[in-house]
Amino acid sequence: MIARSEITGLLLAGGRALRMGGIDKGLIPFQGKPLIEHAINRLGPQVANLVINANRNQTVYSQYGYPIVADENQDYAGPLAGYLAGLKVCNTPYLMTAPCDSPLFPTDLVEVLAHTLKKQGSHIAYASSQDPSGKIWAQPVFCLMKREVVDSLEQFLADGQRKIDRWFASQNACTTVFQNESAFANANTPDELAQLEKFTN
Template sequence: MITPQDITGLILAGGRAQRMGGIDKGLISFHGKPLIESAIDRLQPQVGTILINANRSITKYSHYGYPVLMDETPDFSGPLAGFSVGLKHCKTPYLLTSPCDSPLLPNDLAEKMGTELEKNNLELVFASSKENDGKIWSQPVFCLMKSSLKDSLDVFLCKGDLKIDRWFKELRSGTVVFENPQVFANVNTPEELAALEKVSS
């Protein structure tokens, strides 16, 4: 069984947030505190230790007391760049990733994905959400992976490919469907932030 001590949590705060006017999303206020604090609060009980991937506001993020890692690939090359630096610094058998702007992420994310990974002998499990209309949407930035995937990801990135689902296809990967789509709600615009504060108050 995979325990929290086996898992390093990686919070992805490295994006450009263009739809938010370019401000640093992890530091936007949600219910009176920066978004990243909600992500930390949700992840903390599920993992043994936390890493933060950020490319700016390094000093502010380091105030939380966790290592802050910058992408090693240039030009904001998306979540896989964050995964890559997270895997490089991961000292546990597993890495659990989550974006900084989904403050309602599931409290049982690690547990459910860990069970799926072990049951089916997978290398990586990502989350999916079941929307109100019954459609299943993949949520690929929420995933639990073996830390031994570092070399596989480095080879993939060296080819110049940044598509997250294409990397997943090269692995023994699977998904866990979460019934409540709200838990993956993320904040891309000021309007979405206001709406999410309403439903989660």
Template sequence: MIKKEAITGLILAGGRAQRMGGIDKGLISFQGKPLIDCAITRLKEQVGPIMINANRNITKYSVYGYAVIADETPDFAGPLAGFLAGLKAAQTPYLLTSPCDSPLLPIDLAQMLAVELEKTNAQLVYASTKSANGRHWAQPVFCLMRSDLADSLRTFLSKGDLKIDHWFTELRTSTVVFENEDAFANVNTPEELHALENAAK
């Protein structure tokens, strides 16, 4: 059984947030608290160390007392760049990733993914959801991976490809389907923020 102390939690807050007008999404208020605060609250009981991947407002994120790590490249290269920064910095055998803009993320995310990773001997396990019509949707930024994947990811990114699902095809992967689709709802626009706040009341 993978213990939570063996997992580093990485909160991804390094994006441009263009659809939010360029505002740093992790610092946007959700029900009176910054989104990053919500993510930390949901993750801190599931993992050992926590790191925040951010490319701006480093001082504001540092206030939370966790390591803040930036992408290797300064061009906001997307989640995989955050993954790589996390893999390089992690001191535990496993890395759990989650975006900063999903304030309702499952409180059993790490446990469910860890069980699947051990059962299948996968290198990486990601979350999926099932919609009302029964269709499965991948939630690839919510994943648990072995921390020895840094070289694989660095080689993949050196080809200029930034798509998560393309990297996954090079690995032994599996997925866990979570029943509560709303737990993975994220905030990309002001309208989505208001809708999620109302739904979470």
């Protein structure tokens, strides 16, 4: 089994949030406190230490007491750029990523993905959810990966690639399906944030 002490958590707060009007999503209030605080409270107990990937408002994020890492290039290349920034400062064998805008993700997320990663012998394990109709939806920003994938990811991005699923395929990534679909609900728009407010932890 992979021990908690072997895993660094990376919270992804580096996007432009265009559908949210360009507001920094991690700092948007949700149930009385910024979304990033919910993410910290969810992921923190599951990992050895935390890092926040942020490309703006870094001074504000630094007040939470965790290291802040920015994407290497300021072109907002998406989650993979955040993964790379996190991997480069990761000092544990594994990195676990989670976005700042999904405040209800499972409190056993890391444990479940760690079990899957070990069982499948893969380099990457990510979450998936199942909707009421039975359809499976990949949730690739919830991802546990071995630190050693850093060189592969760096080359992938250097080649101009941006698609998470394409990089995952190159790494023979595996997944676990979580039955609680709402656990991965995120706030891409004000309406989605309002919907999230209706859920309880």
